[in-house]
Amino acid sequence: MLNFVLALVQAAFLISVSPLVTGMVKKFKALMQHRKGADIFQPYRDLAKLFRKDETISESTSILFRIIPYICFAAMVLLAFMVPVFFTDILAPYGDLITMVYLFTLYRFCMVLGGLEGGSVFGGMGSSREMMMSVLIEPALLLAIMSVCVLSNGGTSIEAVPALLIGMGTAAFCPALILAAASFIITMVAENARIPFDNPATHLELTMVHEAMLLEYSGRGLALMELSSQMRLAIFMTILGTVFIPWGISLGTEPVDLLVGLVSIMLKLVVVSFFLAMLESAISKSRLFKTPNLLTASFVLALLAIISLYIL
């Protein structure tokens, strides 16, 4: 019962801090560019505003267009239930790490169909580019996950991996984990449409991937899509912080451990947000047809990670 309550609390925590994470990245970025920037709670206000607004919908869209925000949001909620945050027991142990990759695919697939609804050129362009990247992202993601699974030798379940990695002690700090984490970070940047793959701050034709697909959404539909995409970023960061770098997570229900777990995941989120902001301030958006090179690098890193397990 206690475990269930704690799992519920951590899922609620993850869902509720997702806009905050986005706000944090924006704030860090602003500070690095010597701007004052918006408050870190601004994303909450934006969402609240969007939820209160009326919707306009294109006449050439089918009912699918209106359902897609619900599906995307549901997929992200399910993922939030499936990911350990500060505590290794989870609310929905109905899928493993591989299922997680497929849930991200569900999200992406629906978003792409949403982009094609309405028949606007922008939507088509965004969908097309998103799909190009996804082909290179997904194998890398699968390989990174495979290397963690093989390293921890505990199957593919999400809640077992952190405990096993911690149990390995210093042996877990091997090239495989470092390479896999590096590959996962590149994947995270690409999946979440951040610089250098995409620029989340603009609506320019040249940079648009993710934003282009959302162009036809407004009001509540847009709010759900925005919230889902913020949740996606937070979930990716959490996976990085609990599956690839699990140290700090609470393995039991001791209050002290839980507190340590909570503090450590918050620290990890802050550090990763800072890193993202730094990355986005330091480099510029790369040309669309240069991004495959970076994604291939991510793929190769993940491949090396797993092969290093076999040959070292």
Add this chain to the structure above:
Amino acid sequence: MTDTDIFLLALLLPAALGAALTVIPGHTRTISRISLALCAVSCIVGATTFFAVDMLPLVGFTATFGPLVGCYSVSFDGFTGLVVSLSSIVYLLTVIHQATMPEKFDKTNIGLICILFGSCIVAMVADSVVLLLIGWEMVSLVTFLMTKGADEMYRWRYFVITHFGGLFIMAVFAALWYTSGTCVLSELPVVGTGMSSAVSAAMVFLLYIGFGTKLGIIPFHAWMPDLYSSAPVHSVTLLSTVCSNVAILLLVKSTFLWIGVPDGALVPTAILALAALGSIWGAMESLIQTQPRRILAYSSMENMSMVLVCLALAMLFQNEFDKALTALILCAGVLHTLNHSFFKALMLLNVGSMERLTGKSDIKDLGGLALYLPALSLFALIGTLSMAAIPPTNGFVSEWLMIKSVVSAGTGTSALNVMLPLVVAALGMCGTMAAVSYARLYGFVFLGRPRSENVPKAEKMKKSMAAPLAALSVACLAMGVFSVQLVDVINEHLQSDLGLDGVSRTLMTDALDPAMIAVILVGTGLVVYALFRLFRKERRTVTTWDCGTPLNKDMQYSSEGFSQPLVRVFHPFYGDSSEIKDTVGGTDTYRIRFVEPFMKYVLVPIGRGVRMFSLQVDRIQNGNIQSYLAYMLITLLVILMGVRILC
């Protein structure tokens, strides 16, 4: 008469009667309807096979049919029964769909559909070499005849390629009969094949190539896209679904039951490499096709190659890795075959209905159908999601099982471990590429704005036509949501009928529960929807954002443009392209056509070589009686010398 005789009669007699009826001249519609109904009766009986196997003690039954060469016995086991039942359901729904298009009735074709059902059943349940070969040859021949209407060259290409494979299959089973001394297949595990391990490995390889020609193994896939795009849609559906099931069932039974898993890693690795390449190739080529049917053709190739990857891995796991994983990956393969037959039937029949209702078959003339044919587009969406392996549909579960078993094998300590990440990468890549391709298929046919006048003028779909599609859609969802139970059944029969070590249920049921995933997804969506309904906001309908310029039908993304970034990334693999200029109504349009490299660089040169060789042979046919007498003399001398040396 035993129970089995009665069952066999009930299974085959109606279809045979249906076929016989079509010989009667005239009364096309009435006779076609009666024939299809009789075929449907057979299908319904076929669908009960799985339960009949359990209830009537049919297992291991042998019926001998006569004093002709060899014996003609059939045997039902649970595993075969499962495949027969699910294939029969697909067959039934295809037949029903066909019955809703009376204007396309062709008596010969309908007779052939009846015969094909019998042939597929015979090939699946055959327990003797002779019956199996007859069944398989009938399947090849009847499907060839059923493609009437397609371009003659495409049909003959199919005929030649599948019969080339058929030769391999015949050779393998003949050799098996010769060396083991028995033509009853179920006796083989007891008697032994009597082959050395090298020979039996070679036999297995030949068998995969043989059946692979039908499944579209690289480079024998060249017949698929052209035939799929021009043959009658119901023939294509049966060819792509039920016939593939037959081929995979026979492959599984021959590898794991009759011949045995070959020793060593060479043959499985070779098959694995071919199949993995094929799956990526299928996915890549499907990205550049501009007709829904051609996309589905390459999708068949991709899916069947994935199944062959599973079978090859199962062989490897049996020899080199954990044996418990053999059943898991084999489960994945069998499940994917069955799933494929459902979602592919759904999509092909869907495309058939769509072509019938709109009169267009090219993506460039479609678009925005979701607004005009909502039911059809819903079924298509379910099919697309299944094909793209989106949770919790059935396609997802089988792909998940594949990746899960490969990742699980990764913790072993085999020298071949290094290969596994490449397999995962290949599966992941072809899965995603295929998903892109199906997003494109759905997005550009059903979403967006209409690209031609035919779309708004599309006929409404009749309820009778929608029924089989609805049934297939429900099946696709149910097979995903209740896949745990389905996998248990397959697993149980792999153990009892093929004698494999079973999978511990924890591997599957602890790691994935698609039913709960579906419940949470739908539940969350409904909760949010309910909240939104509670605090209602106004919704206005406007035109798509057009930047101030009213949009015409061409001012939207095209399907070619959609896949262009990927084509650019993978351009070295796409081979030669040519630009085609059309002048339609005074405006020039440019299109790019890609040449299938395997066609241009492998099959066409082979064809040219054969032709040149025949021309050379032709030169000795000079029509001169003296020359022919000389040939006879030379032949006689050679034979006599040969006999003298050998004996």
